[in-house]
Amino acid sequence: MTTIRATGLVKRFGDNSVLNGVDLDVAEGEVVCVIGPSGSGKSTLLRCLNLLEIPTSGRVFIGDDEITADDAPVDALRRRVGMVFQSFNLFPHRTVLDNVALAPIAVLGVDKAAAHDRARALLGRVGLEDRAGEHPARLSGGQQQRVAIARALAMEPEAMLFDEVTSALDPELVKDVLGVMRSLAEGGMTMVVVTHEMGFAREVGDRVVFMDGGVIVEQGDPAQVLEAPRAERTKRFLSRVL
Amino acid sequence: MDEVIRQYFDWDAARPYLPDLARGFWVTIQIAILAEILCLVLGMLLAVSRQAGRGARSRAGRIGGALLRGFSVAYINFFRAVPALLVLLLMAGSFPFLPIPIVSDLTTFQIAFLGLGFVYAAYIAEVYRAGIESVDRGQTEAARSLGMGGGQAMRLIVLPQAVRRVLPPLMNDFIALTKDVALVSVLAVPDVVSVARDAQSITFNSSTLVVAALFYLAFTLPLIWLLDRVIAREKRRAGRGDIVTP
């Protein structure tokens, strides 16, 4: 597993300043949950960490390697950090098995049979080995999201980013996805999890980060931040969502 | 009345020309297929160039991308704006006199399919582009987050979905292209239309032109039927949600 470190992240879209100097240090095997109101820059922060969004300024390190460096091997560094999206973004023209096996074959040059074996094992891990031959559209949202997690894991990432991965799911499907994430956390994966699931943040998170207006307002032990927030803005946010 | 019918449907006037007309239609089909292959490939290159270097971080990547984009936009707009007939006349009229080895050696047949292929590549590029842009940005982001390069994401993830969605307009353009092969008759290429017209100018009877039309119908009507089937299938698929991810 690896560490992720961001320093002085600033991101502007035109005049809209979305991140206003964010420092984030994620230790090896740490699970950091990011909470905050809509539009506070949570997704943008996450997307800056694997350079899907290029920060206006600031630096991001994956382990000892700076992904924001001018000559950084961005594709190679992205491989080390898996990402799961709110809208799943599975490849609809490929089977579930191919969704998981495609990147290892295309990017890592893993031999096809080996990639398929491994993909089946990963699908088993998220409880979907029997759906391998189907197309994603045949699966429920919760199942699709578990495939998306398996797809990211197939690259054997050293860290994972989750962006509100249960927000598009029916309540009864949320549990399975959170269960998969919990077992990942227990396996020692470094994780940054943007979430509205306060229960998950409290039980699984090692640290909770509260963002508002493009800055980190408050962070600390989940129980402390969620139950005894210090900042006024955190209190107001939590009183609305809890 | 007989006179009218005979002008169009005089079997005896057309019969002697049937072998020539059949050979002519074979020329038409060859030109259509060669031009189609050319415009599918060239159109794809243009469409992909048009997206080049958008996310590039390095200076070289940005400049290279801008040049590629500029070239493909210029190409596409030029060929969409200028009549195909004019392009064909320009190429056939000038190429034999150019001091460029391969170009001056081109036969009119080759110029015919090259010209049509160049023109249709512009339309095909626009069709592909619509397809590429219709694919959700999340698809590329998912591919890139897995470590794929921009080219890989385009080839493995975006293009397969894009091409599938634009199959109907691609087929439509193939039908239009096949009909536009008639334009090459002005270059003295012995396509079916030029054979029919030459015969008509000897016999003063239009039955050979009617036969040419029948040849066209026999070829394009099945394509039109197939196109309608493809469209209907896509509709059913979209209705079932097979293509779009929720």
Ligand SMILES: Nc1ncnc2c1ncn2[C@@H]1O[C@H](COP(=O)(O)OP(=O)(O)OP(=O)(O)O)[C@@H](O)[C@H]1O
């Ligand atoms: N590509 C973009 N172009 C322009 N503005 C953007 C872009 N992406 C995000 N923004 C803006 O950045 C701001 C923060 O967006 P972001 O998605 O990071 O918020 P968030 O905290 O994830 O919110 P939510 O909880 O609703 O997902 C919003 O005002 C949004 O409009």
Ligand SMILES: [Mg+2]
């Ligand atoms: Mg968000």
